[in-house]
Amino acid sequence: MELLSQVIVSVFQWQNLIALLSGSLFGIIIGVLPGLGPAAGMALVLPFVLKLEPVTALIFIGSLYKCSNYGGSITAILVNTPGDAANAATVMDGYPLCEKGKAGIALGLSATGAMVGGTIGMICLIFTAPFLAKFALQFGPAEYFWVAIIALSIIATSSYDILKGIISVGVGLMLSTVGLDSIIGNERFTFGWTAVMDGMPFIPVLVGLFAVTQALVLAESAESISRIGKIAGGFFEGVVIYFKHIFSAIRSAAIGLFIGILPAAGMSSAGLLAWSIAKSKAKHPETFGKGNPEGVIASETATNACMPGDLVCTLALGVPGSMGAAIFLGIMIALGVVPGPLVFKEKADVVYTLFAALVLTSFLLFLFGMFLSRQMAAVTLLPNEIIVPAVLVISLLGSYAVNMNMNDVIISLAFGAIGYIMQKTGFSPIPLLLGLVLGEMVESNYHRALLMSRGSYSIFLSSTISQILCLLTVVLYVMPYLGPLWRRLRGADR
Amino acid sequence: MRFGKLLNKDIVAGVVLILFSCWVLQEARNFAAAAQRFRGVSPALFPTMLAAGIILLASLMILRGLRKGRDWRFTFDIRQKNSYLAIGLVAGTALYALVLEFLGFLTATTLYTLTFIVWMKGAKPLKALIISGVAVGAIYFVFHTLMFVPFPAGEILSFVLGE
Numbered sequence: 001m002e003l004l005s006q007v008i009v010s011v012f013q014w015q016n017l018i019a020l021l022s023g024s025l026f027g028i029i030i031g032v033l034p035g036l037g038p039a040a041g042m043a044l045v046l047p048f049v050l051k052l053e054p055v056t057a058l059i060f061i062g063s064l065y066k067c068s069n070y071g072g073s074i075t076a077i078l079v080n081t082p083g084d085a086a087n088a089a090t091v092m093d094g095y096p097l098c099e100k101g102k103a104g105i106a107l108g109l110s111a112t113g114a115m116v117g118g119t120i121g122m123i124c125l126i127f128t129a130p131f132l133a134k135f136a137l138q139f140g141p142a143e144y145f146w147v148a149i150i151a152l153s154i155i156a157t158s159s160y161d162i163l164k165g166i167i168s169v170g171v172g173l174m175l176s177t178v179g180l181d182s183i184i185g186n187e188r189f190t191f192g193w194t195a196v197m198d199g200m201p202f203i204p205v206l207v208g209l210f211a212v213t214q215a216l217v218l219a220e221s222a223e224s225i226s227r228i229g230k231i232a233g234g235f236f237e238g239v240v241i242y243f244k245h246i247f248s249a250i251r252s253a254a255i256g257l258f259i260g261i262l263p264a265a266g267m268s269s270a271g272l273l274a275w276s277i278a279k280s281k282a283k284h285p286e287t288f289g290k291g292n293p294e295g296v297i298a299s300e301t302a303t304n305a306c307m308p309g310d311l312v313c314t315l316a317l318g319v320p321g322s323m324g325a326a327i328f329l330g331i332m333i334a335l336g337v338v339p340g341p342l343v344f345k346e347k348a349d350v351v352y353t354l355f356a357a358l359v360l361t362s363f364l365l366f367l368f369g370m371f372l373s374r375q376m377a378a379v380t381l382l383p384n385e386i387i388v389p390a391v392l393v394i395s396l397l398g399s400y401a402v403n404m405n406m407n408d409v410i411i412s413l414a415f416g417a418i419g420y421i422m423q424k425t426g427f428s429p430i431p432l433l434l435g436l437v438l439g440e441m442v443e444s445n446y447h448r449a450l451l452m453s454r455g456s457y458s459i460f461l462s463s464t465i466s467q468i469l470c471l472l473t474v475v476l477y478v479m480p481y482l483g484p485l486w487r488r489l490r491g492a493d494r
Numbered sequence: 495m496r497f498g499k500l501l502n503k504d505i506v507a508g509v510v511l512i513l514f515s516c517w518v519l520q521e522a523r524n525f526a527a528a529a530q531r532f533r534g535v536s537p538a539l540f541p542t543m544l545a546a547g548i549i550l551l552a553s554l555m556i557l558r559g560l561r562k563g564r565d566w567r568f569t570f571d572i573r574q575k576n577s578y579l580a581i582g583l584v585a586g587t588a589l590y591a592l593v594l595e596f597l598g599f600l601t602a603t604t605l606y607t608l609t610f611i612v613w614m615k616g617a618k619p620l621k622a623l624i625i626s627g628v629a630v631g632a633i634y635f636v637f638h639t640l641m642f643v644p645f646p647a648g649e650i651l652s653f654v655l656g657e
Contacts, residue, residue, distance in 0.1 A: 029636070163555055167511065170548045174518060177541045186525055186537040189518075212587070219583050389610040390629055392587055393603055397633065401643040409591045417584055425503045443540045450535050 003348060010055060010353040011360065019056045020357055023063035024364050030064065031071020038068040042327045054335040055350055059357040061331055066118065066307055066358055070365045073110040073300055078103060079391060080214045086303050088155075088430050089271035091210075093288065093295030100291055108238020109293055111369030113249065113300030116242070118362035120253040121260070121305035125312050126355050141448035142460050146469035148441045151269035153476045154276045155431045160289065162480060164427050172435020173442065175200050182444045195407035204399045204411040205436060209429040211395030212416025217423065218384045218391070235370055241293045248278055248294055249301045256302030260309015272434070274302030280479070308358065315339050315351060504559030511552040515545040586610065598648020599638075603630045 010016065026045070030038070042049075042061055049057045072087040077094035090110065097106040139147075152169050159165025178189045179199035190196050242249065252274035259270035278298035279288040288295050314325045315332075316339070332339060337347050344351060399412040419429045453459035461467055522538040522545065590606045597605070607626035612619060637643040 163551060163558070167548060167551050167555070170544050170551065171511075174541060174544045174548070177544075181525075181537040183535055184537060188525060188537060188541065189521060216583055385611055386625065386629075388583070389607040389626075390633075392583075393607060393629075394633060396587070396591065397599075397637055397643070397645075401637060404644060406591065406595060409594075413584070413588055413591060416587075420584075425507045427507070446540065447535045455535075 003352060006349055007352045007356050010349065011059075011356045015053070015056050016059050016353075016357065019052070019060040020063050020360060020364065023060040024067040024361055024368065027064035027067030027069075028071040028074075028365065028368060031068035032074050038065045038327075042331065049331065050334055054337055055353050057335055058332065058337065058350065058354050061328060062311075062354050062358050063361040063364075065325075065328055066304075066361050067365050067368075069303060069307060070110065070114045070369070073114070073303075074107065077106045077110060077296070079387070080210065086271060086306075087299075088433060089275040089299035089303070090296055091430065092275065092299075093290075093292050096289070096291030097293065097296065102291070104234040105238040105241065105293065106296055107369060108235040109242050109296040110238075110300045111235070111366050112239050112242040113297055114304045114369075115362045115366040116249055117253050117256060117301035117304030118307065118365075119359055120250070121257050121308035122355055122359045122362065124257055125308045126352065138465065140463070141445040141452065142466045143463065143469065145442060145445040145449060145460065146466055146473065147269070148438045148445070150469060150473055150476070151272060152431070152434060152438055152442070153473050154269075155272050155434050157276075157476050157480060159428050159431060161426060165431050168422075168427050168429070168431035169435040172432040172437075173439045175205075175432070175436050176439020177443065182440070183447050193407075195405065195411065199440070200436060201403070201408055201411060202437065204408040205415050206433060207395045207399040208412035208415025208417075209419040209422075209433055211391055211398075212412055213419030213423060213429065215388045215391045215395075216416065216420045219388045238293075242297055245294050245297050248281070249297050251281075252278065252298040252301040253305040256305030257309050259302070260306035260311075261313055269438070270306035271299040271303040274298040304362070308355070311354075311358075315343050502559040502562055504555045504562065508552040508556035508559060511555075512549055515548045515552070518542075518545040582613070583610075595646045596649050598650065599645035600630060600634065601648060601650065603633070 011020075027038070042064060045060075045064065049061055052060065069086055073090045073094070076087040076090040077098055080091055080095040080098075094106045094110065097103070152173075156162065156165040156169045159168070176199065178196050180186065180197060181188055187197070195201070255274045255277060256270040259273060275288070275295055275298045278294050279285045282288065282292070282294060284292075310325050311328070314329050329339060337343065337350055396409050396412055399408045400406065422429055422432070449459045450457075453462075461470060518541055522541045525536070525538040525541075586606070586609065590602060594602045596602075604623075604626050607629055608619070608622050611622040611625055634645070638645055
């Protein structure tokens with residue numbers, strides 16, 4: 001009780017409220033700019049943040065982290081470019097809604113998803129964080145390997161063409177092997193180019209595959225993103241649609257929460273898993289990927305519910321679930337809040353004040369969305385002649401801003417051309433991107449597991465968790481063929 | 495079999511992927527030779543497995559393409575602006591990236607956006623200059639002033655300022 005009153009007093013101190021407000025606004029701006037995700041945003045404000053009090057600094061950084069994810073969903077919906085990999089699933093139904101002129105509805109869905117998902121996630125975690133941290137400790141390299149494989153399988157099998165989806169994931173995984181390998185530091189596919197020595201840089205690839213490709217696609221037409229030339233449906237229509245699908249939203253929040261507490265399984269996996277499950281449970285799964293509001297609901301709710309789980313993992317185990325969480329972890333250590341199982345006891349006031357502030361942030365971003373959605377949606381009415389150069393310049397600058405390096409701009413342009421060719425030949429860039437993001441997790445855990453078992457592959461099926469995860473993977477690949485086979489067999493019977 | 499039947503997206507993509515995977519396999523052999531295998535783990539293991547998998551899947555895609563037949567037609571028409579717009583956009587953006595450090599952000603970006611607005615929209619140069627000036631100013635304010643991203647000042651401005 002004493003802790004609760006201490007937390008409430010701390011959150012409503014004027015400096016913490018200003019940190020909350022400015023962090024949220026800055027986070028949305030950062031998220032909206034393609035290429036500048038939460039990681040780049042936190043890195044940019046680092047010199048300023050380290051001068052603040054630890055609680056105020058963590059509230060600023062925490063709200064920036066949370067709101068940049070929401071900001072990323074805005075670009076995913078409006079210009080088909082996810083601000084970060086976490087928003088990859090939102091693109092699939094958000095942008096088609098926009099093309100139908102329903103940008104306002106899509107933004108309403110995403111803001112409500114961020115509010116509901118974030119609030120459910122935070123409230124659940126405030127009470128269950130210490131227990132969840134204990135469960136996550138049971139995961140070893142083999143289990144992490146399967147978690148990553150499941151996330152990749154979901155995105156591959158949910159592609160329009162499964163074969164091309166799997167190939168796209170494979171190419172993404174192959175790209176993740178560029179650079180020094182994690183076991184003995186052997187150089188692979190670098191050709192002496194220092195820009196890729198630490199691996200294929202993620203942000204320039206993301207900018208190239210989505211923003212540059214999208215600009216090229218838009219350049220082909222002299223119209224605007226909204227094909228009907230107007231914005232039909234408003235923010236509140238999106239809110240109403242959201243609450244009509246409340247059970248789907250709660251299920252997605254539970255998925256996001258579960259994925260969040262698994263160490264090193266990031267928000268992108270949560271969004272994709274929730275999207276895929278929502279599709280499999282829907283009466284008309286064929287409408288997913290073509291502007292089904294439930295697709296946006298599932299991905300945004302899960303992603304935002306995942307973020308608190310990700311934070312618990314970072315706080316309790318010191319294992320970040322994403323690039324953003326890794327920077328958050330570094331900032332916490334720099335501020336003197338050392339993560340570990342004891343942080344919930346020793347720094348309880350700081351941790352729970354941060355949690356309470358993040359609950360407030362969930363409502364704040366909904367208000368931002370409510371007041372700014374109409375203006376933001378107007379982007380879809382601008383002629384492509386204005387949008388194309390603007391998207392190219394902003395995204396390439398976003399790519400340059402991460403390391404202040406022109407090599408990153410060149411990588412973005414190269415991947416822009418690759419993404420354009422992929423689109424023309426029917427390959428989706430999303431599985432490739434996920435392959436690149438999760439490649440390191442797959443390979444390092446695969447190697448670690450083999451080293452632990454002295455080269456025996458039995459380790460991948462030695463625990464019950466591994467067996468369940470393996471079975472789920474098999475089911476994912478078999479499922480798309482079972483339905484038609486069942487119908488054919490029933491047809492033959494008749 | 496007529497050659498035209500091979501103009502299928504799956505066949506073309508499949509062949510490119512097989513060639514790419516063969517190159518990966520060749521490169522991976524060099525890692526294997528350079529590094530010691532330790533408890534079944536080597537730097538070549540993962541790329542080799544992936545390349546083998548992609549060769550298998552790309553072969554399936556080629557077979558599917560052969561069954562489907564031709565589905566690709568070249569529609570490049572030199573008289574249509576949209577036919578060479580994508581090529582021009584990639585080339586123009588590559589040129590922009592190359593001259594960005596020399597000309598500096600403000601000059602290079604204004605020229606770049608101005609050119610594309612005039613070319614794509616057929617707008618009057620003065621109107622295009624105002625639009626690109628406002629856009630470049632806004633981008634400069636957000637990235638440079640708000641987020642402290644140091645943009646390339648350019649050789650010309652540095653020379654004028656005597657730096």
